[in-house]
Amino acid sequence: MDRIDSATDTADLRARAPDGPVTPAEPRSFGADIFARLERREARVAVVGLGYVGLPLAAAACRAGFPVLGFDVDASKISKLRLGQSPVGTVPNETVVAISAGGRFTPIADPEALKAADVVIICVPTPLDRHRNPDLSYIEGTGQMLVKVLRPGQLVVLESTTYPGTTDEVLRPILERGGLKAGEDFLLAYSPEREDPGNKDFGTSSIPRVVGADDDRSRRAAELLYGAIVAKVVPVSSTRAAEAVKLTENIFRLVNIGLVNELKHILGQMDIDIWEVIEGAKSKPFGFMPFYPGPGLGGHCIPIDPFYLTWKAREFDTPTRFIELAGEVNAAAPRRVVDALAEALSRRSRKSLAGAKVLLMGLAYKKNVDDMRESPSLTILHTLEARGAQVEFHDPHIPIIPMTREHPELAGREGVALNPETLAAFDAALICTDHDGVDYQALVDAIPVVADSRNVTKAVAHGRERVIRV
Numbered sequence: 001m002d003r004i005d006s007a008t009d010t011a012d013l014r015a016r017a018p019d020g021p022v023t024p025a026e027p028r029s030f031g032a033d034i035f036a037r038l039e040r041r042e043a044r045v046a047v048v049g050l051g052y053v054g055l056p057l058a059a060a061a062c063r064a065g066f067p068v069l070g071f072d073v074d075a076s077k078i079s080k081l082r083l084g085q086s087p088v089g090t091v092p093n094e095t096v097v098a099i100s101a102g103g104r105f106t107p108i109a110d111p112e113a114l115k116a117a118d119v120v121i122i123c124v125p126t127p128l129d130r131h132r133n134p135d136l137s138y139i140e141g142t143g144q145m146l147v148k149v150l151r152p153g154q155l156v157v158l159e160s161t162t163y164p165g166t167t168d169e170v171l172r173p174i175l176e177r178g179g180l181k182a183g184e185d186f187l188l189a190y191s192p193e194r195e196d197p198g199n200k201d202f203g204t205s206s207i208p209r210v211v212g213a214d215d216d217r218s219r220r221a222a223e224l225l226y227g228a229i230v231a232k233v234v235p236v237s238s239t240r241a242a243e244a245v246k247l248t249e250n251i252f253r254l255v256n257i258g259l260v261n262e263l264k265h266i267l268g269q270m271d272i273d274i275w276e277v278i279e280g281a282k283s284k285p286f287g288f289m290p291f292y293p294g295p296g297l298g299g300h301c302i303p304i305d306p307f308y309l310t311w312k313a314r315e316f317d318t319p320t321r322f323i324e325l326a327g328e329v330n331a332a333a334p335r336r337v338v339d340a341l342a343e344a345l346s347r348r349s350r351k352s353l354a355g356a357k358v359l360l361m362g363l364a365y366k367k368n369v370d371d372m373r374e375s376p377s378l379t380i381l382h383t384l385e386a387r388g389a390q391v392e393f394h395d396p397h398i399p400i401i402p403m404t405r406e407h408p409e410l411a412g413r414e415g416v417a418l419n420p421e422t423l424a425a426f427d428a429a430l431i432c433t434d435h436d437g438v439d440y441q442a443l444v445d446a447i448p449v450v451a452d453s454r455n456v457t458k459a460v461a462h463g464r465e466r467v468i469r470v
């Protein structure tokens with residue numbers, strides 16, 4: 001992480017802090033102040049953590065008319081933002097330039113500057129640790145930083161995905177260490193982020209927002225805040241309920257993806273195409289919702305969040321069998337995809353996977369993004385090479401493999417450019433990500449075996465006999 005000098009932005013923002021401090025002894029007046037400022041969209045909104053979630057949120061708050069401060073511990077992100085560049089692949093530079101115009105968005109590198117904020121929204125990571133237990137160190141670290149700047153009348157909202165009880169049992173006690181009480185001196189709420197990076201149909205402002213708080217004033221303030229930013233706000237009775245909403249959504253996806261991956265495997269053995277089956281099933285106008293199989297789970301949410309509940313459930317001596325089972329089925333998907341490719345190579349080309357030249361198409365965990373967190377592609381690449389294949393990859397969004405926790409040995413490898421000469425060298429291609437803008441027909445024309453785990457070759461007109469669904 002770079003270090004940059006941020007003394008100026010602190011001084012600058014202090015000078016612009018709201019008039020007249022309000023003491024904890026006057027909760028009613030501070031309440032009126034924050035509510036009025038939220039209603040007039042004058043409240044200064046600070047977003048802590050400017051990643052896939054925080055930066056689009058900061059942009060949406062700016063567009064809603066709020067003055068916005070953006071804070072991140074990664075100083076290189078702040079430097080980029082100050083130059084009008086986006087540090088997040090799914091947010092274009094133009095968005096940063098547009099929200100920075102007229103000083104509406106201020107990137108800050110000094111946490112002291114957060115004193116000037118009326119609202120602080122926390123969007124920091126919530127990964128699993130080495131033992132697959134929740135790693136709340138980012139939330140705790142943010143709380144420890146905020147307690148030094150917390151002042152009466154502020155609204156703090158946690159957005160990071162986490163298990164029920166985090167806001168109340170982990171964040172609140174840290175914030176209260178400075179002597180201010182949640183619900184009395186400052187307001188505290190939880191609102192789960194439902195951002196789907198790269199989704200052109202739904203963005204931060206058009207996705208309804210659930211907000212939960214453990215007291216009425218905090219909930220009302222959070223409703224006012226998000227009501228100004230997003231199309232619809234859905235209040236729930238507590239921070240725990242709001243935390244559980246997010247986990248329920250992601251567990252629902254995990255279990256259904258696990259189910260459809262299992263069905264793919266079973267139906268494939270019966271020579272039935274799962275994609276055709278899903279198309280047929282989804283013609284039912286009620287009671288069925290399509291989920292699609294793939295090479296395995298990826299991204300920051302689905303492979304991780306459900307296990308936050310599994311961890312918390314241990315406290316209640318309750319197993320989470322659906323979650324564990326879906327996790328197992330999905331974890332087996334990358335290996336099954338590699339097995340299917342090996343079998344196709346042997347059956348169709350009389351070649352062994354060992355020694356075969358394989359083109360792996362797509363590193364990102366989903367289409368049209370540069371995000372490869374938890375992507376199954378790296379596991380697949382690793383497995384292919386462990387079984388003796390010579391693997392090259394291509395991803396239009398990821399030209400070089402960055403450093404990852406799971407596969408540091410792959411960092412720095414460069415992708416191959418696609419042209420008739422390079423394509424002609426491969427015995428097989430394995431499509432892991434269905435990015436747009438790739439000439440899949442050219443791939444099928446040039447490579448004898450094309451294993452497609454995403455059904456992206458459905459539109460290929462010629463040479464379909466070379467394609468196998470895996």
Ligand SMILES: NC(=O)c1ccc[n+]([C@@H]2O[C@H](COP(=O)([O-])OP(=O)(O)OC[C@H]3O[C@@H](n4cnc5c(N)ncnc54)[C@H](O)[C@@H]3O)[C@@H](O)[C@H]2O)c1
Nearest residue numbers: 049050051052053072073074123124125126142160161193
């Ligand atoms: N990415 C998604 O699609 C998505 C969707 C819904 C919810 N979420 C949840 O939102 C949260 C954030 O996810 P993300 O994808 O934006 O992560 P991210 O890694 O893209 O961004 C997090 C940012 O927080 C910064 N950060 C870390 N510690 C900090 C601190 N103490 N103070 C300030 N900044 C700090 C990091 O430098 C990084 O820029 C997670 O809990 C995630 O589960 C993510």
